[in-house]
Amino acid sequence: MLPKSQQALALVHCNNFYVSCERIFRPDLARVPMVILSNNDGCVVSRSNEAKALGIKMGQPWFECKELAEEHGILAMSSNYALYADMSNRVMTILSDFSPQCEVYSIDENFVDLTGMPKIREVSYAMRERVGMWTGMPVCVGIGPTKTLAKLANHVAKKHPRSKGVFNYNALTNVQKTNLLQHLPVEDVWGVGRKLTKRLASFGVTNALDLREAHIPTLRAEFGVVMEKTQRELQETPCIKLEEVPADKKQIVSSRSFGSMVTELPVLKDALSTFVANACAKLRAQKSHASVIQVFLGTNRFRKELPQYAPCLAVPLPYPTNDSLEVNRWAAFLCERMFKPDYQYKRAGIMLSEISPVTHSQGDLLEAVHADKHKLMEALDNLNARYGRGAVKVSTQGAYSGWQMKQERKSPNYTTSWDDVPLV
DNA sequence: TCTCCGATTAGAC
DNA sequence: CTAACGGTCTAATCGGAGA
Numbered sequence: 001m002l003p004k005s006q007q008a009l010a011l012v013h014c015n016n017f018y019v020s021c022e023r024i025f026r027p028d029l030a031r032v033p034m035v036i037l038s039n040n041d042g043c044v045v046s047r048s049n050e051a052k053a054l055g056i057k058m059g060q061p062w063f064e065c066k067e068l069a070e071e072h073g074i075l076a077m078s079s080n081y082a083l084y085a086d087m088s089n090r091v092m093t094i095l096s097d098f099s100p101q102c103e104v105y106s107i108d109e110n111f112v113d114l115t116g117m118p119k120i121r122e123v124s125y126a127m128r129e130r131v132g133m134w135t136g137m138p139v140c141v142g143i144g145p146t147k148t149l150a151k152l153a154n155h156v157a158k159k160h161p162r163s164k165g166v167f168n169y170n171a172l173t174n175v176q177k178t179n180l181l182q183h184l185p186v187e188d189v190w191g192v193g194r195k196l197t198k199r200l201a202s203f204g205v206t207n208a209l210d211l212r213e214a215h216i217p218t219l220r221a222e223f224g225v226v227m228e229k230t231q232r233e234l235q236e237t238p239c240i241k242l243e244e245v246p247a248d249k250k251q252i253v254s255s256r257s258f259g260s261m262v263t264e265l266p267v268l269k270d271a272l273s274t275f276v277a278n279a280c281a282k283l284r285a286q287k288s289h290a291s292v293i294q295v296f297l298g299t300n301r302f303r304k305e306l307p308q309y310a311p312c313l314a315v316p317l318p319y320p321t322n323d324s325l326e327v328n329r330w331a332a333f334l335c336e337r338m339f340k341p342d343y344q345y346k347r348a349g350i351m352l353s354e355i356s357p358v359t360h361s362q363g364d365l366l367e368a369v370h371a372d373k374h375k376l377m378e379a380l381d382n383l384n385a386r387y388g389r390g391a392v393k394v395s396t397q398g399a400y401s402g403w404q405m406k407q408e409r410k411s412p413n414y415t416t417s418w419d420d421v422p423l424v
Numbered sequence: 425t426c427t428c429c430g431a432t433t434a435g436a437c
Numbered sequence: 438c439t440a441a442c443g444g445t446c447t448a449a450t451c452g453g454a455g456a
Contacts, residue, residue, distance in 0.1 A: 037443090190435095
């Protein structure tokens with residue numbers, strides 16, 4: 001029997017994605033050390049190479065970096081998701097021309113299946129070049145027989161300038177593979193995070209080779225099935241499938257930390273009405289409805305000297321719905337039940353769960369009522385699609401101020417808003 | 425003892 | 438000037454309740 005033909009999965013990953021999106025429209029920032037901040041301008045979520053070199057850590061709270069930032073003139077910007085989502089779509093569309101089988105894995109990554117294609121190196125360089133030429137986005141490509149090894153190869157491509165942005169694990173000899181894995185810390189393996197790195201170390205597993213060669217029953221017993229899959233993927237046995245069509249969400253969460261503390265019930269309800277609108281719009285976009293709605297509130301858990309309160313309450317709905325108005329009534333009700341004065345709220349959110357596809361229920365006495373509601377929400381979605389999110393609102397939805405997140409340094413929506421296009 | 429369920433944990437990005 | 442630390446999602450596992 002012929003040996004099983006090996007997969008060639010190419011993981012295409014944008015370099016410093018958010019930073020790169022900003023630089024495409026601000027070429028003057030090309031060499032400026034810079035970072036992009038999370039919602040509420042809280043933590044660093046993307047760093048330029050210069051910022052990395054200065055020691056700024058991924059996920060680090062911005063206020064902790066301030067001193068270093070001032071010293072070295074590090075520029076911080078708020079995140080601009082409308083811009084990043086649009087740039088991502090452009091990149092993904094280009095990549096989809098290179099293979100009929102792709103998985104958009106995240107906003108800045110795509111697994112492109114090149115199995116069976118000739119000249120995989122050339123194709124990889126071509127992907128890099130076309131994306132760069134058409135969008136300005138720098139990307140690196142890692143090729144491997146499994147997702148885990150494609151990730152690993154991408155890591156190598158990023159780290160070693162000599163690779164010129166493309167690294168093919170499949171082209172290595174066994175000795176080269178062993179050598180590579182031996183020099184790769186186990187925490188750089190996909191699926192191995194901080195906690196597992198520590199526990200693995202106590203078993204003498206510190207690099208990727210150790211993990212690949214570890215005693216299988218021990219590994220399975222101590223670390224469970226997830227780790228075993230990772231190990232098998234390192235051994236070139238695919239355990240994680242390519243998921244071409246994204247699965248429907250099983251739960252939808254919409255929540256925010258507030259820009260400042262909130263003490264008033266109406267303000268909380270206003271914030272929640274915005275979260276409900278977002279969550280229900282997502283629900284309708286995947287043609288589903290939810291049977292359970294949960295609301296949570298929270299004080300600032302980092303301010304230990306203040307009284308803490310983080311309640312959470314759920315209701316099973318009498319029948320599944322995706323109607324923003326209806327969900328909002330429940331959200332307001334739950335919020336009122338939990339609200340206690342004299343606390344400073346810093347966060348609130350809503351979760352929709354027990355999600356199932358909408359199917360046309362026959363013979364329902366309320367069918368006509370449901371149909372009308374359905375039309376109302378459809379009209380609302382269409383208007384918001386045409387005139388921008390929030391053009392048509394549910395309830396107060398943002399009428400009160402005080403909870404909106406801090407975004408002090410956001411760039412214009414260069415690609416998605418005519419109002420933001422600079423007139424030369 | 426088995427099963428179900430909610431809560432917790434760990435990870436990715 | 439001040440205060441100042443994200444948001445979403447999944448899968449696996451754990452521990453208790455109930456059958």
